[in-house]
Amino acid sequence: MITADLLTRMIKAGAGEVPADVVIKNVRLLDVISGGVTHTDIAIVADRIVGTHGYYNGTRLIEGDNRFAVPGFVDTHLHIESSLVTPLEFDRCVLPHGVTTVICDPHEIANVLGAEGIRYFLECAERAIMDIRVNLSSCVPATEHETSGARLEIADIEKFRHHKQVIGLAEMMNFPGVLAGDPGIIDKLVAFQGGHIDGHAPLLTDLRLNGYLAAGIRTDHEATTA
Ligand SMILES: [Zn+2]
Ligand SMILES: [Zn+2]
Incomplete structure (x- = not known):
């Protein structure tokens, strides 16, 4: 105040x-x-x-x-658990090097633990000194070929939507599902309209890319040209 x-x-x-x-x-x-x-x-x-x-x-x-x-660095796309440490250990190791904010998609932990993994990740995010912001995992499993067992539908992630560290919907990797109008994907996109939605659409171009953008997706870290 x-x-x-x-x-x-x-x-x-x-x-x-x-x-x-x-x-x-x-x-x-x-x-x-x-x-x-x-x-x-x-x-x-x-x-x-x-x-x-x-x-x-x-x-x-x-x-x-x-x-x-220097200003605090912001890592705009990160899967902390892919570094094989917990969020709090990541905080202890990385913050001293000047990264003060990270934008995370906890989808690897969610692939294994489902919504319980996201709940744990958010608990850690609240306790970290670094500002750990979370986009809620949109594609668990990442593809139908994954066999880790966990599956997140909109009802599973929506309950975390208003957590103070949550900023939106994480990278929408299932771009074929977006373009095909997959009902589960559309439910997730509808829920986050007006909020932030991250993208992931390698090699998507022309009108199909326009279709993907029309879903309200505003970023893509899969750049193939510079
Ligand atoms: Zn990613
Ligand atoms: Zn990605």
């Missing part, structure tokens, strides 16, 4: 009129758009960065020693 007093203090600290709560002195700040590097302080009030590209006074000073400061 940001009060009027706190917001005023943020503005004045950003403008350099009052000390910030914390100032990280003397860092080389990377601009991830331009690739440029700027020597600067980073001023913080409460949980907000209020100033960069300048030099600040603060109640608490941390010497940056000219080290690089």
Whole structure:
């Protein structure tokens, strides 16, 4: 909750009129758009960065020693369990390297444990320090040829939809099913209309790709040309 007093203090600290709560002195700040590097302080009030590209006074000073400061990295497509560690172990190992947010589809754990696997994954996500966001697995099993046993229909995943770490429906790998109007697939797509739906449609082009997009799917990590 940001009060009027706190917001005023943020503005004045950003403008350099009052000390910030914390100032990280003397860092080389990377601009991830331009690739440029700027020597600067980073001023913080409460949980907000209020100033960069300048030099600040603060109640608490941390010497940056000219080290690089970069924004937290976001891994936009990940199956944590494919790294063969639990989400909390992944958090412990990867967060120190600068990845602060991951967008996950827990479909490999769901292929084995079904909805119970997703429930466990979400419990871990709540406890992690890293921001673990979850897209709910759309294709368990991934194909009809898989024999791991678990199967998730819309009723199995819908109950997790409003969990605070859930952001949408995970990669829709069954693109033939989308285009064929498979009723189970259509039910899942209908449930997530207006929300986020990830894609996975290798080699799909032209009007069939348009058909896939018309389902409301907005991403695809299976790029085949650059
Ligand atoms: Zn994937
Ligand atoms: Zn994929």
